Amino acid sequence: MLSNSRCFIRIVLIALVSTVAWIVLTASAIDLRDQKPTVQSNRADGLAAWQKVYTVLTSPRCINCHTATNYPQQGDDRHRHFANVIRGPEGWGVPGLNCMSCHQERNADSTGVPGGANWHLAPLSMQWQDTNDRPFSSAAVCRAVTDRAKNHGLDGPGLLKHHTEEPLVLWAWNPGRRPDGSARSLPPLTHAEFVAATGTWVGAGMPCPPGK
Secondary structure, X not given: OHHHHHHHHHHHHHHHHHHHHXXXXXXXXXXXXXXXXXXXXXHHHHHHHHHHHHHHHOOHHHHOOOOOOOOXXXXXXXXXXXXXXXXXXXXXXXXXXXXXXXXXXXXXXXOOEOOOOOOOOOOHHHOOEOOOOOEOOHHHHHHHHHOOOOOOOXXXXXXXXXXXXXXXXXXXXXXXXXXXXXXXXXXXXXXXXXXXXXXXXXXXXXXXXXXX
């Protein structure tokens, strides 16, 4: 009788352990199934957010100074800067014709000259167009923006801070007036939308689209 009781207890314990193991394994499998779509979803959200960022970076307010040329560009048609202004060795112009000779810390709407702190061209490492003035692809711009050897060592939080606070970035949403008195066009997103898209992209690990 005692032997039968012990046998019954063993059977119950084995069944209990088997049941617990099955529950744990099933829960783990469900968790793994849940994780994969989440990762894919985050990447998809990040890529969608990057595409919004890209539309701003390649708008005239930004790309006119992120050139591959030896000179700044102007206007929505992105024509060459007047007066034969050239880049110079550091992107600040050349002696006697440097950027801040005309571009002061604020827009001069009376003359149509835009202004901002430390007005200058972006470095060639941050060019977002080719020498024929054609914007680079979304993939190419993304690779440049995320390359810390080219972007002054900015990581994700650094890029978000740059997009949020950098005075020359903020100028794009306060570009002043053209010489004829009309308002300059703005980027396709508001600054708040741009920062939010950057935050989503950074939070997703800064994914870049495939391609050249």
